Amino acid sequence: MNGSMATEAAFIQAQMFFGVMAFVLGVSFGSFFNVCIYRIPVRRSIIRPPSHCYSCGTRIRWHDNIPLVSYLMLRGGCRYCGALFSVRYFLVELLSGIMFLAIFVSYGTGWLTVVNCAFASLLLVGAFIDADHYILPDGLTLGGLVFAVIVAAVSGSHSLIASETMTVWGIVCLDQMSRAGRFVSVPLPVYAPLLWSLAGALFGWVLLQGVGLLGRILFRKEAMGGGDIKLFAFLGAYLGAIHCLFALFVASVLGACIGLVLIIIHKLAGKDEYEEITLVPGRAAPMYWLTSIDRKSESGLGVNQSSIVDQAHLAPDSVTIRVARKTTRQMHHFPFGPYIAVAAYIVMICHDAINELLRNLFVLP
């Protein structure tokens, strides 16, 4: 074995080690994201109390709280009472492991991988909260916006926003050059990525306001939520204005395709599903129902006055309401946030390829 082969073997070993590390780190963070997804929307602390069984309340010991492994060992149930936990806990952990690994494969070891993992984490938590509750908490969207602006300010040339800035700057300089007929070199100011990030935030915000306005004019219904608009300001600041346009395009295509498939599946499967719940004064309804009833009555779905039935014989003033579980109308109402999150993740992974495409499109041969 000669020297260069040995170096290559050592390099591959190191890459594999870092790859496994990225996956393990992603899976461990995934465990924390599960906590965030369940607690942030109901305004509970994400630190205290520590993980416990939702059914018997027993605190989950560290050896039963090992991401992925414990779920498989305990067959998705509680060690003490046997209550089953949703398979989604497992899937969120696996998904964030895969996401961190893919970021490492695209960006290697370094600062860019760290900030991209943070970006992906905000998207993942936001997507699941939006799917569950039809909200994107400000902490994630506006918090993400602040994070993106700080990254632009402190990363120098090592950020996605800086690479879009340099791409645009390069195109402008080359254009100047071809007009002047001679080489013109203007160095990029150090504060350029920060300015471009702020411009991107404004662009993302205006873009989604525009799409929302178009939706109101064309379909006469609310197409964009306030959360989606703030999320796009965040994306514009982190990915850059042009990449944020790509994200909107990818999200719309994804939304149209998956929405269509869901509607077809639902039509083939047939019935709309409703569930009846009885609300008794003095007994708290589960938080999930309260928020979901709230959301549905706001959007005019599911609960309406005529479906409230008097149940006086059960308890004084108790009411039974019919809540739509799965209807074709609700399918149309699936939030846009998760599609935006997936699209933004794809655009983040393909950031360099998109820059290359822009250069090829706009730089004259």
Ligand SMILES: [Zn+2]
């Ligand atoms: Zn239990």
